[in-house]
Amino acid sequence: MTTDALARLSLDPDQLHGIDAWWRAANYLSVGQIYLRANPLLREPLALAHVKHMLLGHWGTTPGQNFIYAHLNRAIRQYDLDMFYISGPGHGGPAVVANAYLDGTYSEVYPDISQDEAGLQRLFKQFSFPGGIPSHASPECPGSLHEGGELGYSLSHAFGAVFDNPGLIAACVVGDGEAETGPLATAWHSNKFLDPVGDGAVLPILHLNGYKIANPTVLARIGRDELEQLLRGYGWTPYFVSGSEPAAMHQAMAAALDAVVAQIRLIQRDAREHGVTARPRWPMIVLDSPKGWTGPKLVDGKPNEGTFRAHQVPLSVSASSPPEHLQQLEAWLRSYRPDELFDAHGRLQPELAALAPAGTRRMSANPHTNGGMLLRDLRLPDFRDYAVAVPQPGVPGIGDTHVLGPFLRDVIRLNQQPRNFRMFGPDETVSNGLNAVFEATNRQWEAALKPNDEFLAAQGRVVEMLSEHQCEGWLEGYLLSGRHGLFNCYEAFIHIVDSMFNQHAKWLKTTAAIPWRRPLASLNYLLASHVWRQDHNGFTHQDPGFIDHVVNKKAQIVRVYLPPDANCLLSVIDHCLRSRHYVNVVVAGKHPAPQWLAMDAAQRHCNQGIGLWPWASSDQRGEPDVVMACAGDVPTLETLAAVTILRRYLPELKLRVVNVVDLMKLQSRSEHPHGLDDDDFDQLFTRDKPVVFAFHGYPSLVHRLTYRRTNHDNLHVHGYQEEGTITTPFDMTVLNALDRFHLVIDVINRVPQAGERGIYLKQKLLDKLLEHKQYIDDNGEDLPEIRNWAWGAQDAGMLA
Structure with missing residues (x-):
């Protein structure tokens, strides 16, 4: 449906005036956040002293988002919608902050940002300012569920939020630059997973303003027919709102929202009350408006509004800038007629404040955007x-x-x-x-x-x-x-x-x-x-x-x-x-594997996060000669297989087996709340004995977590060394020197007590590795003694 067709359904004059005034107020607050540190209501002529020394922010998307927000407020009030707002082009942070301030939520959660001139000045100054707030749609902003620092995830977040929330609508603004990202392009297909009976609805609003930082956007340059075919191909029914003249755009946007709300309710009613099972074509809106709408049209003789130059800060204002820039900024701010919007105390005029939805119907106060307020404990079986x-x-x-x-x-x-x-x-x-x-x-x-x-x-x-x-x-x-x-x-x-x-x-x-x-x-x-x-x-x-x-x-x-x-x-x-x-x-692994701990022991072990396994160790009568540590299911298997070889062929060695479940136990408690105290770590790993550590991941991570520990220099980690191919399970460990044979060889190399018997055992192990390679090349599976290995078996050594 086009703008002309939609415009036949119109707002009455009072509604039109109110929505336009709210939009102007939000735009004024947005420009003020980017530029001003003082004189927030222009009670005196604008001076350089009133302007921030460093200007940061994104203007280009902001007026379009303010426009959308104002219209969504009207729809929420008129239809009593439970709706919240996701800013896909979240770098337009001034918009969400401005609207949260206008509807009163911002001052409720930040009382010092009060609804008066002093609060307005603090609101402006804090934006992209040391000790203040980020320029994005950040967690600090009430109503924000979606961090806008990185683009591409808005639509996915919107669908996730409405799953199992049948009364909720997520109004999701998708930037046309954001739409070029892989995650967002895929997310259009989420409508194939939305149940109109048990889930809520997502209203995508594609904000087609034409440009990214320095380039045009793809969707703005492919033509209306092609864009509509693309969106319909994704399974949506698009409503187009296009133009730049405010009054006509307000009428068209209001009509589009009326049609969209009616269509959403019809889809849900058909599914919930009449049992319609056909996949619906959910509605969406395409808002085609100028980038930097209502901002400076020309800066230094170059077009600004409607171009990429409006993307960030469209007008430089500083002691080194041309003097006319300050005058241009003041004229820009005054174009929104702030004296009509705010009273003598700096409060939003009562008739405008009344345009905001009430209580938690305000999008910035919607409890779904502060999900912990709604969180219920899971019911969990034992x-x-x-x-x-x-x-x-x-x-x-x-x-x-x-x-x-x-x-x-x-x-x-x-x-x-x-x-x-x-x-x-x-x-x-x-x-x-x-x-x-x-x-x-x-x-x-x-x-x-x-x-x-x-x-x-x-x-x-x-x-x-x-x-x-x-x-x-x-x-x-x-x-x-x-x-x-x-x-x-x-x-x-x-x-x-x-x-x-x-x-x-x-x-x-x-x-x-x-x-x-x-x-x-x-x-x-x-x-x-x-x-x-x-x-x-x-x-x-x-x-x-x-x-x-x-x-x-x-x-x-x-x-x-x-x-x-x-x-x-x-x-x-x-x-x-x-x-x-x-x-x-x-x-965790999915393949058949040995089980080590009965449930009571497993629960104790996991509660501790790390522990010595006495049943696998042989150092009960003295300090160990070597610590055999492991983290991960396959490293644990290979470590215990190595222990069986050592206990059979070098029974005089005192071995200690330490298993790690909670990886962060390896760090000091001063670095991680789960970390072991140094004394506890030293008791497990000793202060001076070799530690042969079989680890699930890259060895450097264990070294990184333990580099401050007393015995770090004696820590020798076996893990993934970026060696792999299509091979056998055991050969994967061999390729990366995580297998039982390499672990035993490492012990022999580092423990003098292994003596001459150790030298002969090492040769047997090297021969076994050659036998292993020849066997898998010939047979395509691991040696029988590897496949059939079991802890405690008579032939556990596998070298006879």
Whole structure:
């Protein structure tokens, strides 16, 4: 539908005047934030002393967003909508701050930013100013659920927020520059996953203003017909609002919103009351307005409004700038007629303040944007009921994630009403061994179905799409709006969301220091199909580096867990699902593997996060000759296999086995709240004995976490060395010197007590490595003594 067609439905004169006045007020506040440190209402002629020395911010998108916000306020009041606002071009921070101030929410959470001239001056000065607030749509701004510092995730967040919120509408402004990012381009397909019965609605508003920092945008240069075909091809019904003349644009935007609200309500009514199951074509709006709308049209003789030059600060004003720039800024500010908008005390005129929705209907006060206010505890089954029986260490296991699956299945069952938990992943829930969840739910799916499909339905607690970006964005939106979730993914490809993780971790850190923000459910990653069991997929699937990336973030936010078996995995996941305001990364295997600890012992071990395993050690009568440390399921297996060789062939050596579940235990407590005190660390790892450490990831990470420890110089870490191919499971460890044979050789090289017997044992091990290579090349599988190895078996040494 075009602007001309929409304009036949019009606002009455009072509504038109009010919306335009609100828009002018928001624009005035936005320009003031970018430029002014004093004289906020221009009570005196503007002087350089009133202007900030450093001008920062983004003007180009801001007036369009103010325009949208003003119209959404009218729709909320007229139709009693439960709606919140996501600023995709979040660098337009002045807009969300201005509107939160105009509707009163900003002053409620920051009383010093009062509704008067003094408060207005503080509002202006704090923007992009030392000790103030960022220029983006940041956590400091009430109503902000989406950090706008990085582009591309707005639409994913919007959909995540409306899942299981049937009365909620997320109005999501998508910048036309943002629309060029891969995550945003994929996110248009979210409409194939939105259930009109149990979920809310997303209203995308594509803000087509033509330019990025220095280039035109693709969607602004492809022609109306092509753009409409593209959006309809994505499954949307677009309503176009285009122009620059304010009165006509107000009329057209109001009519578009009226039509959109009616269409959303019709779709939901048809599905909820009449059982219509066909996938709907949800409406959206394309707002085509000039970049930097209502700003300077010319600066230094060059066009500004409607060009890329309006993107950031369109007009330089300083002692070194041309004097006419100051005059131009004053004229620009006065063009909004602030004397009509604010009273003598600097308060918004009462008739304009009355245009804001009331209470929590204000988008900046909507509780879904401060999700911790709505957060309810998960109902969790007793994880101990799912325990693997471990009568003695080393019993065979079916695969740790296969044990976890029934626990997650019952988490889903227990949280159906209210619907408070979802799992997200890129088409890997079955592959990662979590099939049991489909005994309780389906994958949510609104597109076409075929007879051979499995586990697809309009309502499901698992949401899968082959886009890690999309799954991450959905989950973040779900968490940010007050629910719980889990992201399961192949370990190597979770790197795709590195930057999204960054942004969420920064959000958590920042909000933790904002008193009015409430803690959120943790962002939980379960990484399966990990590096040591991707032998069949080859080098591309072998990368444990996400945990290196995670530990860069603040210690109060990040946690990394490497459970060695299924019972430990159950304990860790239960803890993570109960936790608040963290990012938890759990790495676990899906392939059959030995089980080490009975549930009671596993729970104690996980609670401690690190511990000595007496049943595997032989140093009970004195200080160890060597510490055999391990973190991760395969490193634990290889360490214990190495211990069996050492105990058989070098029985005089005193061995200590230390297993690490909580990786952050390796850091000092002064660096991480989970860290061990130095005395406790020294008791486990000694002050001067060799430590041979088998680690799941890159060896440098362990060194980085322990570099301040007393015995760091004696710490020798085996881990992934960026060696891999399509090979056998055991050969993956051999290629990276993490296997039992290399571990034993390292002990022999570093422990003088190994003596002459050690030299002969080393030769046997080197011969065994050659035999291993020849055997896998001939047979395509590991040696029988590797495949059939068991802890405590008579032939555990494998070298006879």
